[in-house]
Structure formats: C-alpha cells, structure tokens
Amino acid sequence: MMDPKIPYDDYPLPVVFLPNYENPPPWIPPQERIHHPDYNNELTQFLPRNVLLKKPPGAQLGFNIRGGKASQLGIFISKVVPDSDAHRAGLQEGDQVLSVNDVDFQDIEHSRAVEILKTAREIVMKVRFFPYNYQRQKERTVH
Template sequence: MDSRIPYDDYPVVFLPAYENPPAWIPPHERVYHPDYNNELTQFLPRIVTLKKPPGAQSSEITPSQSHVFSLYQQVIPDSDAHRAGLQEGDQVLAVNDVDFQDIEHSKAVEILKTAREISMRVRFFPYNYHRQKERTVH
C-alpha cells in the first residue's frame, strides 16, 4: 500500500511577496553612508517599569496574539506605557520575571491586568512588524 499523501491534500501556504534587498554598500563607505546605521543599541533588551494606581486598567498596552513573542501592537500616545518607553514593535521577553516566550495570549493578558507594578524586559524588533500588523489587524 502506498503511504504517500495525495498532492491535493497538502495545506496551501502563501508566502509574502519577494522584496529586493537594498543596494550593496562597500564596507569602506558604510560609516559615512546615510542609509547605513552603526547604532544598534536600540535593539538591545531594556527594562520598562509601569506602576498602575489602584483601579487602573491595563488598556494602555495591547498584546498581539503572536506565539513567538508578545509584540505590542498599540501603545496609546501620552500614556504611562508610552512615557515609560514602550513602543510599537517591542517584543516582550519577560514580565515580572515570567518568561513571555511562547506564552498563551490569555495568560499574558491576565498577568498584565492583575499586576500593580509591571517590570518588562523588552527589545525593539521591527523586522517584518508592519507586515505582520497588516495581516492581524482587520
């Protein structure tokens, strides 16, 4: 008996449109080129601390349903989260020492809603963020 799966039974996978890479810049010109940025500190993990007053809601920050990391899709301008330094495209690595990698969305929301003081270890990771946002926001 043939154990191969018929071709029509395979799932359909849609790949994103191909984007051409940026033009190559010779190494000796990169330091002075306006399209090349050597400043990488914005991508390092950092700690963002939020303190909520009693009765306050955690609606200032909205986690997406990403299962790789929790990406913050929306940070309300001029909110405590915004003033603390949280920004769109931040990946939450941990909250109050709870690892947020592969965390269930409902558990992430529960932690963020119940904690009075939130200490987040985040990193800015904009790679493909806007394309992912377009796919998930309806």
C-alpha cells in the same frame, strides 16, 4: 548569461529573465562604512531594554498586546495610548515582550499574558523592538 537567441521553450530548465540592475550604489570599503551617511549603524533601538510601570488599582495599562503561543512568534505591543505612562516609559508598537516580572513571555498563552499584566501593580518588562516579527505576527493572527 544565456543566449537570448535560443527560443524560450528550448531552454532545458525553467528560465526567468530579469532586467539589468539599475543604478547600483557605489561600493564603499568596509573601514569607511562606520562614518558613511549611507550606512545606518544605529542598532541600539533593537537591543533588549527594561521598562518599569506602576499601575494604581483600577488604572489602565496604557497599551495593548497581541499574539502568544498560538502564533509561535511571541507577545507584541500592538498599541500604545498617547501620553500614557506606557508611552512615557518608551513602549512602542512592534516591541516584543520578552518577560514580565521574571515570567518568560516568549512562549506564553495570550490569556495568561493578559492576566499577568492586568493583575500586577508593578510591572517590570523586558522588551525589544522587533518590527519584522511584529508584521509576521499581524499577518498570522486575528488578536
């Protein structure tokens, strides 16, 4: 800890004074964490999952996408229509689309992704919930 009596300008390096950390949570031994209420061990929501959608001719998909190659973050579900087949299949805002009908969607142009989704009658999607990158995606791109 630096001596608070030294004038600020006399410190040899740039200094940031931080307040003391208030009320740190009690330490919990690792072997007790799995059953502890303060620890959320439920990570399955972030695992990749497969979603199957059948789309009759002329029907809407029931979801919107954003992103693509330009953003370098991939394609994300940006909106899901309530009570649509997509909604019932478990798609949610913030899902990254990893692939559609065996086409890799992780480095695909936005327009190509839209074309594949619009023309397919049956859509087998591999998605994963990735809210952190979805936020970055929204900040980085307009569509």
